[in-house]
Amino acid sequence: xxxxxxxxxxxxxxKRITSHPGVLGLVVINPQGLAIKTTMDNATTQLYANNFKNxxxxxxxxxxxxxxxxxxxxxxxxxxKYEIMVAPSGDYSLIVIQNPNQRDV
Amino acid sequence: xxxxxxxxxxxxxxKRITSHPGVLGLVVINPQGLAIKTTMDNATTQLYANNFKNxxxxxxxxxxxxxxxxxxxxxxxxxxKYEIMVAPSGDYSLIVIQNPNQRDV
Numbered sequence: 001x002x003x004x005x006x007x008x009x010x011x012x013x014x015k016r017i018t019s020h021p022g023v024l025g026l027v028v029i030n031p032q033g034l035a036i037k038t039t040m041d042n043a044t045t046q047l048y049a050n051n052f053k054n055x056x057x058x059x060x061x062x063x064x065x066x067x068x069x070x071x072x073x074x075x076x077x078x079x080x081k082y083e084i085m086v087a088p089s090g091d092y093s094l095i096v097i098q099n100p101n102q103r104d105v
Numbered sequence: 106x107x108x109x110x111x112x113x114x115x116x117x118x119x120k121r122i123t124s125h126p127g128v129l130g131l132v133v134i135n136p137q138g139l140a141i142k143t144t145m146d147n148a149t150t151q152l153y154a155n156n157f158k159n160x161x162x163x164x165x166x167x168x169x170x171x172x173x174x175x176x177x178x179x180x181x182x183x184x185x186k187y188e189i190m191v192a193p194s195g196d197y198s199l200i201v202i203q204n205p206n207q208r209d210v
Contacts (some may be wrong), residue, residue: 078179
């Protein structure tokens with residue numbers, strides 16, 4: 001594992017992601033599935049944290065079931081309205097919610 | 106729902122996908138999660154069908170939990186070794202397994 005970047009650097013990265021056109025919000029969840037960073041209201045944050053904690057964990061299990069030496073790097077869920085990307089890093093996960101119709105503006 | 110394309114057309118589409126550089130295999134699963142088309146051996150097909158039936162169904166539930174008017178269009182799981190894409194269509198799902206390092210050859 002790499003050393004984590006200094007706290008100010010994390011803030012900068014999150015700010016940079018959030019400022020991308022089409023990005024509607026982001027949530028960082030800890031190993032317990034609790035949101036430790038969010039740009040959204042409490043209820044929406046809870047919904048994303050709960051749903052994507054379980055989905056990411058199931059995706060990781062599937063990847064390892066197919067090949068025990070493999071590991072999940074990225075998960076992308078495209079719905080009619082949104083594109084949700086989950087980047088697990090160690091036991092933490094970054095969830096980014098985008099408007100897919102606005103992404104390339 | 107659109108009318109399904111004629112059977113020969115389906116075969117052509119599947120053949121075209123399989124011939125893409127980097128595509129390692131594909132599986133089509135029916136609403137019961139059974140593989141009705143596959144380019145892989147039986148054990149591998151079963152593993153993919155079981156894992157991605159459950160994962161796709163959980164991804165669809167998450168999408169609807171976040172917005173009851175929304176629906177899953179596409180799911181992409183990137184691991185260290187593979188990129189697995191699931192395209193649900195009605196109750197059927199097309200699963201495509203790619204080698205991400207070979208995709209752009």
